Amino acid sequence: MVRWPLALPPLDSISWQSPLRAFAWGMRSVASTVLTLVLFATYIGIGALAHDTHFSLGWVLASTALVWAGPAQIILISTLGSGATVVQAAIAVTVSAIRLFPMVVSVLPMMRTPQTKRRHLVLVTHFIAVTLWVECVRLLPHVPRERRIAFTHGLGIGLCLVCLSATTLGYGLAANLPPLLGAAILLLTPLAFLLSTARNCRQLSDVLALVLGLALFPLVSLLHTGVDILISGVTAGTIAYGVHWWRERA
């Protein structure tokens, strides 16, 4: 992956003594990753999709700040736009969001100190999504442990501001956006998600889960159950885990 050089100060530098400076370093780190560009383009797409589906600008901005997960927003806007009920949309969104659980579980231990209370982690937890997860794994080892929460707040708020601007821009451009560009932007989400998931695969079970999940969904979707992703995901994930368990035992 292409990465612009990021010069964070050394761990013992005095610039880490103030939480405010750590916050500012987090915000500046937004400019150090190509994923920011992918997010920017994705949110132009989400803004344009919301405009074409007749949601208000305030509504889609609120969805960016509150939901803060690209696929969930695309699913929410397209299911509501296609006339689904609130319950159907909520089920589709919550199924797509299960992936956030293991991300939170794996990121938070990087930030905890013995003094950390659960409430100190609420905002950080809200910001966790694929991009922040990937960037935390890359950047947090270069940040002193007691400043990691402030740093991540800066990173999360910085990324959120980028996405709010992109949402507004996409909403404004929608009517003038050539359909080809709109299609290219919507293709970014599956491409970037597939590749960043493939890169974060640590074990055989992760690789199998990715491949089986891709293969199984088109078959399960023929059933039109309304929870197709849940069925294909739990089945594929459990088979992948089963293979892992069987190999560990053998």
Add this chain to the structure above:
Amino acid sequence: MSDFIGDWHALLVLVVAGFLPNEVWRMLGLWFGGGVDEGSELLVWVRAVATAILAGVIAQILVLPPGALASVPDGLRYGAVAAGFAIFMLTRRSIFAGVVGGEAIMLAGKWWLG
């Protein structure tokens, strides 16, 4: 102001159908995460299921494309993502190269088909 937000009913739908069903998984992670061992078998299973669900989300966008993506023929959508993945593998797992390559092939294919 009312134009900016739209009606309050729409905002309520956002909270009920978008915010809460999404956020609940983050907060469950915060609540139970402290007690889960990073290397535990439970977490291996949860991660496999989460990865497979993410794969399902990717497949859903490709198989049932939203908005303007529906104007790209099926074969071209799948081919562009497969090519992006191949480029990613060939460039020692460069996400940037894979994304740009996949997009370029989709655009070239669209232009070729007219």
